[in-house]
Amino acid sequence: MEATMTTPKEKAPSRPVNSLSPxxxxxxxxxxALYSLLCIFPLLLLVMVSFSNEQDVVREGYKFIPMHFDLSAYKFVFxxxxxxxxxxxxxxxxxxxGxxxxxxxxxLYAYPISRPDFPQRKFFTFFVFFTMLFNGGLVPWYLVYVRLLHLKDNIWALILPLLVSAFFVLIIRTFFATTIPGAVIESAKIDGAGEMRIFFKIVLPLSMPVLAxxxxxxxxxxxxxxxxxxxFITKSDGYISVQYLMYKTLTNIQFLMTHTEAMSVIGGAAKFPNETVRMAMAVIGIGPIIFAYPFFQKYFVKGLTVGAVKG
Known part of the structure:
Protein backbone atom coordinates (compact mmCIF):
# COMPACT_ATOMS: atom_id res chain seq x y z
CA MET A 1 0.00 0.00 0.00
CA GLU A 2 1.55 3.18 -1.16
CA ALA A 3 1.74 6.02 1.27
CA THR A 4 0.20 9.15 -0.03
CA MET A 5 2.11 12.36 0.45
CA THR A 6 0.07 15.36 1.45
CA THR A 7 1.36 18.86 1.09
CA PRO A 8 0.12 21.51 3.46
CA LYS A 9 -1.93 24.24 1.91
CA GLU A 10 -0.08 27.47 1.43
CA LYS A 11 -1.40 30.18 3.67
CA ALA A 12 -1.73 33.69 2.49
CA PRO A 13 0.64 36.06 4.28
CA SER A 14 -1.22 37.58 7.17
CA ARG A 15 -0.93 41.23 8.11
CA PRO A 16 0.57 41.98 11.52
CA VAL A 17 -1.97 42.47 14.24
CA ASN A 18 -0.97 46.09 14.96
CA SER A 19 -0.62 47.17 11.33
CA LEU A 20 -3.17 49.42 9.63
CA SER A 21 -5.07 48.79 6.47
CA PRO A 22 -3.97 50.71 3.37
CA ALA A 33 0.20 66.29 5.85
CA LEU A 34 -2.70 68.71 6.33
CA TYR A 35 -1.58 69.41 9.89
CA SER A 36 1.96 70.13 8.67
CA LEU A 37 0.62 72.53 6.05
CA LEU A 38 -1.44 74.33 8.70
CA CYS A 39 1.76 74.82 10.69
CA ILE A 40 3.80 75.98 7.68
CA PHE A 41 1.26 78.39 6.16
CA PRO A 42 1.40 81.00 8.97
CA LEU A 43 5.20 81.03 8.83
CA LEU A 44 5.12 81.35 5.04
CA LEU A 45 2.61 84.21 5.28
CA LEU A 46 4.86 85.89 7.85
CA VAL A 47 7.83 85.79 5.49
CA MET A 48 5.83 86.96 2.47
CA VAL A 49 4.32 89.94 4.28
CA SER A 50 7.78 91.00 5.48
CA PHE A 51 8.83 91.31 1.81
CA SER A 52 5.69 93.22 0.83
CA ASN A 53 5.11 96.93 0.33
CA GLU A 54 3.60 98.71 3.34
CA GLN A 55 0.95 100.51 1.27
CA ASP A 56 -0.12 97.23 -0.35
CA VAL A 57 -0.51 95.58 3.05
CA VAL A 58 -2.57 98.49 4.41
CA ARG A 59 -4.77 98.59 1.30
CA GLU A 60 -5.11 94.90 0.36
CA GLY A 61 -4.28 93.06 3.59
CA TYR A 62 -1.97 90.08 4.03
CA LYS A 63 -1.24 88.01 0.91
CA PHE A 64 0.90 84.95 0.29
CA ILE A 65 2.23 86.49 -2.95
CA PRO A 66 3.40 90.11 -2.56
CA MET A 67 1.98 92.54 -5.08
CA HIS A 68 5.25 94.49 -5.03
CA PHE A 69 8.47 93.00 -3.69
CA ASP A 70 9.89 95.46 -1.15
CA LEU A 71 12.84 95.33 1.26
CA SER A 72 11.95 98.52 3.14
CA ALA A 73 11.11 96.64 6.34
CA TYR A 74 14.51 94.91 6.48
CA LYS A 75 16.31 98.14 5.57
CA PHE A 76 14.54 99.81 8.49
CA VAL A 77 15.45 97.03 10.92
CA PHE A 78 19.09 96.78 9.81
CA GLY A 98 22.90 78.45 29.37
CA LEU A 108 23.74 65.89 37.95
CA TYR A 109 20.98 66.75 40.41
CA ALA A 110 18.45 64.31 38.93
CA TYR A 111 20.79 61.30 38.90
CA PRO A 112 21.29 60.89 42.69
CA ILE A 113 17.60 61.36 43.53
CA SER A 114 16.74 58.69 40.96
CA ARG A 115 18.89 56.07 42.70
CA PRO A 116 17.02 53.90 45.24
CA ASP A 117 20.22 53.44 47.27
CA PHE A 118 20.58 57.19 47.94
CA PRO A 119 19.33 57.73 51.54
CA GLN A 120 18.33 61.41 51.18
CA ARG A 121 16.64 61.11 47.80
CA LYS A 122 13.14 61.83 49.17
CA PHE A 123 14.29 65.00 50.90
CA PHE A 124 16.07 66.40 47.84
CA THR A 125 13.18 65.41 45.59
CA PHE A 126 10.76 67.31 47.81
CA PHE A 127 13.23 70.20 47.99
CA VAL A 128 13.17 70.71 44.23
CA PHE A 129 9.42 70.02 44.01
CA PHE A 130 8.73 72.65 46.69
CA THR A 131 10.18 75.36 44.43
CA MET A 132 7.48 74.60 41.87
CA LEU A 133 4.74 75.40 44.40
CA PHE A 134 6.09 78.50 46.16
CA ASN A 135 8.42 81.36 45.33
CA GLY A 136 9.54 84.54 47.07
CA GLY A 137 8.02 86.95 44.56
CA LEU A 138 9.44 89.32 41.99
CA VAL A 139 11.03 91.84 44.37
CA PRO A 140 13.05 89.31 46.46
CA TRP A 141 14.00 87.53 43.25
CA TYR A 142 15.35 90.79 41.83
CA LEU A 143 17.19 91.74 45.04
CA VAL A 144 18.92 88.36 45.24
CA TYR A 145 20.41 88.73 41.77
CA VAL A 146 21.23 92.45 42.01
CA ARG A 147 22.20 93.01 45.66
CA LEU A 148 23.50 89.57 46.62
CA LEU A 149 24.96 88.22 43.39
CA HIS A 150 25.73 91.61 41.76
CA LEU A 151 24.54 90.52 38.34
CA LYS A 152 23.15 93.82 37.10
CA ASP A 153 24.43 94.80 33.62
CA ASN A 154 26.19 91.44 33.41
CA ILE A 155 25.96 88.70 30.80
CA TRP A 156 25.41 86.12 33.55
CA ALA A 157 22.21 87.91 34.55
CA LEU A 158 20.72 86.52 31.33
CA ILE A 159 21.89 82.96 32.09
CA LEU A 160 21.55 82.16 35.80
CA PRO A 161 17.81 82.89 36.32
CA LEU A 162 16.87 80.30 33.67
CA LEU A 163 19.67 77.85 34.40
CA VAL A 164 17.71 75.23 36.39
CA SER A 165 14.06 74.30 36.06
CA ALA A 166 12.49 72.12 38.76
CA PHE A 167 10.07 70.68 36.22
CA PHE A 168 12.90 69.53 33.94
CA VAL A 169 14.79 68.07 36.92
CA LEU A 170 11.81 65.89 37.84
CA ILE A 171 11.36 64.78 34.24
CA ILE A 172 15.01 63.73 33.96
CA ARG A 173 14.84 62.06 37.37
CA THR A 174 11.78 60.03 36.31
CA PHE A 175 13.50 58.97 33.09
CA PHE A 176 16.61 57.85 35.00
CA ALA A 177 14.52 55.88 37.50
CA THR A 178 12.27 54.12 34.99
CA THR A 179 14.49 53.64 31.95
CA ILE A 180 18.11 53.14 33.04
CA PRO A 181 18.46 49.44 33.94
CA GLY A 182 19.80 48.83 37.42
CA ALA A 183 21.71 45.80 36.17
CA VAL A 184 23.86 48.02 33.96
CA ILE A 185 24.86 50.20 36.90
CA GLU A 186 25.56 47.19 39.11
CA SER A 187 27.68 45.50 36.46
CA ALA A 188 29.67 48.71 35.97
CA LYS A 189 30.29 48.89 39.71
CA ILE A 190 31.51 45.29 39.73
CA ASP A 191 33.94 46.18 36.93
CA GLY A 192 35.33 48.96 39.11
CA ALA A 193 33.70 52.02 37.57
CA GLY A 194 33.09 55.01 39.84
CA GLU A 195 29.91 57.07 40.10
CA MET A 196 31.12 59.84 37.79
CA ARG A 197 32.28 57.38 35.16
CA ILE A 198 28.96 55.53 35.35
CA PHE A 199 27.11 58.82 34.99
CA PHE A 200 29.03 60.20 32.01
CA LYS A 201 29.83 56.93 30.21
CA ILE A 202 26.63 54.93 30.76
CA VAL A 203 23.74 57.01 32.07
CA LEU A 204 24.03 60.02 29.79
CA PRO A 205 24.41 58.05 26.51
CA LEU A 206 21.33 55.99 27.43
CA SER A 207 19.35 59.16 28.23
CA MET A 208 19.62 61.00 24.93
CA PRO A 209 15.84 61.26 24.33
CA VAL A 210 15.10 63.08 27.59
CA LEU A 211 18.30 65.13 27.41
CA ALA A 212 17.54 66.24 23.85
CA PHE A 232 18.79 93.51 34.62
CA ILE A 233 20.31 95.46 31.71
CA THR A 234 20.08 99.23 32.12
CA LYS A 235 22.87 100.42 29.82
CA SER A 236 21.86 101.17 26.24
CA ASP A 237 24.99 99.45 24.91
CA GLY A 238 24.78 96.56 27.38
CA TYR A 239 24.16 92.86 26.91
CA ILE A 240 20.65 92.91 25.49
CA SER A 241 19.18 89.96 23.63
CA VAL A 242 17.83 90.16 20.11
CA GLN A 243 14.30 89.57 21.40
CA TYR A 244 14.52 92.58 23.70
CA LEU A 245 15.96 94.66 20.86
CA MET A 246 12.96 93.73 18.73
CA TYR A 247 10.69 94.54 21.66
CA LYS A 248 12.20 98.01 22.01
CA THR A 249 11.85 98.60 18.28
CA LEU A 250 8.17 97.63 18.38
CA THR A 251 7.64 99.94 21.34
CA ASN A 252 9.22 102.83 19.44
CA ILE A 253 7.07 102.10 16.41
CA GLN A 254 3.91 102.09 18.50
CA PHE A 255 4.93 105.39 20.07
CA LEU A 256 5.50 106.98 16.68
CA MET A 257 2.21 105.67 15.29
CA THR A 258 0.19 107.10 18.20
CA HIS A 259 1.78 110.57 18.25
CA THR A 260 0.88 112.83 15.36
CA GLU A 261 3.73 115.23 16.10
CA ALA A 262 6.32 112.50 15.66
CA MET A 263 4.63 111.20 12.51
CA SER A 264 4.64 114.66 10.96
CA VAL A 265 8.41 114.82 11.42
CA ILE A 266 9.05 111.57 9.52
CA GLY A 267 6.55 112.36 6.77
CA GLY A 268 3.34 110.68 7.90
CA ALA A 269 2.20 107.13 8.52
CA ALA A 270 1.95 106.34 4.81
CA LYS A 271 5.74 106.54 4.46
CA PHE A 272 6.48 104.66 7.66
CA PRO A 273 6.65 100.84 7.59
CA ASN A 274 4.59 99.38 10.42
CA GLU A 275 3.03 96.01 9.62
CA THR A 276 5.87 94.86 7.40
CA VAL A 277 8.44 95.80 10.05
CA ARG A 278 6.59 93.68 12.61
CA MET A 279 6.76 90.70 10.28
CA ALA A 280 10.41 91.33 9.43
CA MET A 281 11.36 91.43 13.10
CA ALA A 282 9.47 88.19 13.69
CA VAL A 283 11.42 86.55 10.85
CA ILE A 284 14.71 87.85 12.25
CA GLY A 285 13.81 86.62 15.72
CA ILE A 286 12.77 83.09 14.80
CA GLY A 287 15.23 82.50 11.97
CA PRO A 288 18.23 81.00 13.81
CA ILE A 289 16.17 78.92 16.23
CA ILE A 290 14.62 76.97 13.34
CA PHE A 291 17.99 75.34 12.71
CA ALA A 292 17.99 73.91 16.23
CA TYR A 293 15.16 71.48 15.47
CA PRO A 294 17.02 69.28 12.94
CA PHE A 295 20.03 69.20 15.28
CA PHE A 296 17.99 67.89 18.21
CA GLN A 297 15.94 65.60 15.97
CA LYS A 298 19.11 63.66 15.16
CA TYR A 299 19.65 62.98 18.85
CA PHE A 300 16.01 61.97 19.31
CA VAL A 301 16.41 59.19 16.76
CA LYS A 302 19.87 58.21 18.01
CA GLY A 303 18.74 58.02 21.61
CA LEU A 304 15.80 55.80 20.81
CA THR A 305 18.06 53.20 19.20
CA VAL A 306 20.56 52.84 22.07
CA GLY A 307 20.99 49.24 23.21
CA ALA A 308 19.54 47.72 26.36
CA VAL A 309 20.47 45.00 28.84
CA LYS A 310 21.27 41.65 27.33
CA GLY A 311 19.50 38.68 28.83
Missing part, protein backbone atom coordinates in the same frame (compact mmCIF):
# COMPACT_ATOMS: atom_id res chain seq x y z
CA UNK A 23 -6.98 53.01 3.74
CA UNK A 24 -6.17 53.75 7.38
CA UNK A 25 -2.51 54.25 6.59
CA UNK A 26 -3.26 56.79 3.86
CA UNK A 27 -5.82 58.51 6.07
CA UNK A 28 -3.22 59.09 8.79
CA UNK A 29 -0.71 60.33 6.21
CA UNK A 30 -3.21 62.81 4.78
CA UNK A 31 -4.16 64.07 8.26
CA UNK A 32 -0.53 64.67 9.22
CA UNK A 79 19.60 100.54 9.67
CA UNK A 80 21.43 100.14 12.98
CA UNK A 81 23.00 96.81 12.06
CA UNK A 82 25.74 97.05 14.68
CA UNK A 83 23.21 96.70 17.51
CA UNK A 84 21.43 93.88 15.70
CA UNK A 85 24.64 91.88 15.28
CA UNK A 86 25.68 92.52 18.87
CA UNK A 87 22.28 91.38 20.15
CA UNK A 88 22.50 88.29 17.96
CA UNK A 89 25.87 87.47 19.48
CA UNK A 90 24.52 87.93 22.99
CA UNK A 91 21.49 85.70 22.31
CA UNK A 92 23.61 82.95 20.73
CA UNK A 93 26.13 83.00 23.58
CA UNK A 94 23.44 83.00 26.28
CA UNK A 95 21.47 80.24 24.57
CA UNK A 96 24.43 77.90 24.02
CA UNK A 97 26.13 78.42 27.38
CA UNK A 99 21.55 75.31 27.71
CA UNK A 100 24.77 73.31 28.16
CA UNK A 101 25.36 74.38 31.77
CA UNK A 102 21.71 73.95 32.73
CA UNK A 103 21.51 70.50 31.20
CA UNK A 104 24.63 69.30 33.02
CA UNK A 105 23.52 70.73 36.38
CA UNK A 106 19.98 69.37 36.12
CA UNK A 107 21.22 65.92 35.09
CA UNK A 213 13.97 67.17 24.80
CA UNK A 214 15.14 69.15 27.81
CA UNK A 215 17.87 70.86 25.82
CA UNK A 216 15.38 71.85 23.13
CA UNK A 217 12.99 73.47 25.61
CA UNK A 218 15.86 75.18 27.41
CA UNK A 219 17.10 76.54 24.09
CA UNK A 220 13.67 77.95 23.32
CA UNK A 221 13.42 79.51 26.78
CA UNK A 222 16.76 81.26 26.45
CA UNK A 223 16.28 82.39 22.87
CA UNK A 224 12.76 83.76 23.37
CA UNK A 225 13.54 85.53 26.64
CA UNK A 226 13.40 89.32 26.67
CA UNK A 227 12.29 89.94 30.26
CA UNK A 228 15.73 89.40 31.81
CA UNK A 229 17.27 92.03 29.53
CA UNK A 230 14.48 94.43 30.50
CA UNK A 231 15.02 93.87 34.24
Missing amino acids: VGDWTIKIIF EDWHNVLRSYGVSIFVTVV TVLGLVIMA STALFSTLNYWNDWFLSLV
